[in-house]
Amino acid sequence: xxxIVFYLALLSLGxxxxxxxxxxxxxxQSVAWDRPRAGDKDxxxxxxxxxxxxxxxxxxNIWEKDLTSDDFIVQNTLTFPANGDSVSAGWYVDASQGGxxxxxxxxxxxxxxxxxxxxxxxxxxxxxAANGSSNGGASINFDVNPKKIPAxxxxxxxxxxxxxxxxxxxxxxxxxxxQGGTTGYFYWNVFQGSKLIRGGNKxxxxxxxxxxxxxxxxxxxxxxPFYAELKCLNNxxxxxxxxVNLVVGSGSTGGPGSPGGGGPGAPGGTNQDFSFQIPxxxxxxxxxxxxxxxxxxxxxxxxxxxxxxxxILWAGFxxxxxxxxxxxxxxxxxxxxxxxxGLAIVFIGRGFITLIQSVLELGSPQTTTGTGTSSTKxxxxxxxxxxxxxxxxLWCNNTMCQYTDGNTISEPCLxxxxxxxxxxxxxxxxxxxxxxxxxxxxxx
Amino acid sequence: xxxIFSIYLADAGEDLNGLPGYDITVxxxxxxxxxxxxxxxxxxxxxxxxxxxxxxxQFILSQGNPTKFAGAKKSFWYxxxxxxxxxxxxxxxxxxxxxxxxxxxxFLPLDCSAY
Numbered sequence: 001x002x003x004i005v006f007y008l009a010l011l012s013l014g015x016x017x018x019x020x021x022x023x024x025x026x027x028x029q030s031v032a033w034d035r036p037r038a039g040d041k042d043x044x045x046x047x048x049x050x051x052x053x054x055x056x057x058x059x060x061n062i063w064e065k066d067l068t069s070d071d072f073i074v075q076n077t078l079t080f081p082a083n084g085d086s087v088s089a090g091w092y093v094d095a096s097q098g099g100x101x102x103x104x105x106x107x108x109x110x111x112x113x114x115x116x117x118x119x120x121x122x123x124x125x126x127x128x129a130a131n132g133s134s135n136g137g138a139s140i141n142f143d144v145n146p147k148k149i150p151a152x153x154x155x156x157x158x159x160x161x162x163x164x165x166x167x168x169x170x171x172x173x174x175x176x177x178x179q180g181g182t183t184g185y186f187y188w189n190v191f192q193g194s195k196l197i198r199g200g201n202k203x204x205x206x207x208x209x210x211x212x213x214x215x216x217x218x219x220x221x222x223x224x225p226f227y228a229e230l231k232c233l234n235n236x237x238x239x240x241x242x243x244v245n246l247v248v249g250s251g252s253t254g255g256p257g258s259p260g261g262g263g264p265g266a267p268g269g270t271n272q273d274f275s276f277q278i279p280x281x282x283x284x285x286x287x288x289x290x291x292x293x294x295x296x297x298x299x300x301x302x303x304x305x306x307x308x309x310x311x312i313l314w315a316g317f318x319x320x321x322x323x324x325x326x327x328x329x330x331x332x333x334x335x336x337x338x339x340x341x342g343l344a345i346v347f348i349g350r351g352f353i354t355l356i357q358s359v360l361e362l363g364s365p366q367t368t369t370g371t372g373t374s375s376t377k378x379x380x381x382x383x384x385x386x387x388x389x390x391x392x393x394l395w396c397n398n399t400m401c402q403y404t405d406g407n408t409i410s411e412p413c414l415x416x417x418x419x420x421x422x423x424x425x426x427x428x429x430x431x432x433x434x435x436x437x438x439x440x441x442x443x444x
Numbered sequence: 445x446x447x448i449f450s451i452y453l454a455d456a457g458e459d460l461n462g463l464p465g466y467d468i469t470v471x472x473x474x475x476x477x478x479x480x481x482x483x484x485x486x487x488x489x490x491x492x493x494x495x496x497x498x499x500x501x502q503f504i505l506s507q508g509n510p511t512k513f514a515g516a517k518k519s520f521w522y523x524x525x526x527x528x529x530x531x532x533x534x535x536x537x538x539x540x541x542x543x544x545x546x547x548x549x550x551f552l553p554l555d556c557s558a559y
Contacts, residue, residue, distance in 0.1 A: 302474055305537065305551045306481035312533045313481075313488045320488075320495045320526025323502075323519025336529060340540060347544035 137166030381412030
């Protein structure tokens with residue numbers, strides 16, 4: 001028993017140490033585009049997530065990758081909300097800023113937290129077709145399953161390849177019709193690294209192509225990238241999918257993506273803070289020390305009920321058979337009393353903590369740990385399904401809580417429908433209930 | 445080092461597949477205790493019947509002997525209290541749970557159907 005207490009203490013010490021160290025600095029975890037590919041003049045969104053970053057500022061630099069030196073596009077500064085670990089902003093894609101004449105522009109974000117010199121993260125690429133090319137809005141939906149297979153064994157891989165062409169005639173013009181005909185063709189190729197897995201060609205007639213296939217592969221241990229691409233018959237690139245990684249064997253799965261060093265603009269020669277994380281081996285939602293305590297408490301609670309039943313029955317049995325030895329009756333009564341006391345303590349449980357807390361707070365009501373029954377009604381801008389989801393005086397329109405005669409200037413909106421007469425909805429960088437909202441404004 | 449460790453932990457579940465034996469989880473402990481409680485309930489009910497018959501027999505065997513009769517009466521009342529406690533097991537727990545605000549419908553009565 002002492003050993004168990006010792007190990008629990010050690011565990012809690014370790015966990016609390018981990019918490020304390022990370023609580024002092026904002027650690028960026030990721031920055032990501034909301035889509036892997038965008039068209040020219042699209043509005044895209046990006047989200048920065050971090051831990052312990054509430055209130056921190058994060059510097060955003062958007063770059064475009066080139067073969068020789070990357071182009072700097074734009075800078076922005078975001079502030080994490082006081083109670084959240086992620087912040088989003090929008091960006092208006094302008095392919096001409098990328099400067100690439102053929103192929104895809106690859107935009108990426110470098111996010112840097114606050115004033116710290118470390119804690120820099122880099123996003124994946126956002127692919128945008130080069131300015132001037134009109135590939136008819138061709139897009140590829142490519143996936144490989146399973147994502148993990150054993151090494152040196154023949155496995156049937158499912159390749160999912162769906163091609164969407166918004167405007168086939170535009171793509172035909174882009175690729176050029178073939179040999180005097182009027183129909184254009186495109187190649188599709190699926191690559192594993194630089195090795196061609198399967199390819200083919202299709203006439204550009206439809207808007208959707210389903211090119212799924214299955215293929216046996218046999219690979220040695222390692223990680224293999226897969227991607228699909230579309231080309232014109234004259235070898236002009238139309239589109240390339242995001243890369244899908246296949247892990248072979250029980251080897252490294254890559255671990256948690258270490259924040260990429262070496263991004264453009266990383267300050268050199270200064271002290272850098274690094275934070276490392278031990279991945280949580282528990283899958284049971286126990287992320288913090290209190291969660292762990294909660295899990296253990298729940299189990300002790302569950303176990304205590306049958307134990308109480310057994311002991312009450314034993315007390316009853318002792319009293320039942322006390323006839324010959326009256327001492328047993330007193331014993332049974334004592335057991336019963338102790339069971340009652342024990343159960344009372346079990347049921348009060350965490351109540352003791354709140355009891356002491358409320359005594360120390362002079363009985364003032366708790367604001368932070370409310371059960372949430374009273375404050376679920378949404379204000380203007382909140383997500384709703386029906387009128388009763390919203391506060392009094394508001395109704396649900398366009399899945400958003402709003403005033404019955406439309407929201408007035410600088411109040412939230414999703415579209416102009418939420419705004420009052422004569423006002424328009426202007427997009428903003430803000431979010432309410434996790435979705436981006438705009439603000440009602442006077443039209444220019 | 446930590447990464448290797450975590451990978452082993454993460455993979456442990458998959459690697460156990462195919463090995464002989466029976467997956468035991470913490471739910472099993474709860475099951476064992478519940479099973480014991482269920483059997484204790486049944487045994488206690490049998491004991492109630494046996495004890496009451498035995499006390500009835502003692503009244504008969506006292507044959508008007510005042511000392512024996514007093515003893516039998518005392519034993520009988522102890523026995524009745526014991527029966528009340530045994531029968532009221534769940535009532536006792538539910539009363540305490542209710543008094544302290546716990547939702548006892550979640551765990552009472554014990555589900556004995558599987559044991």
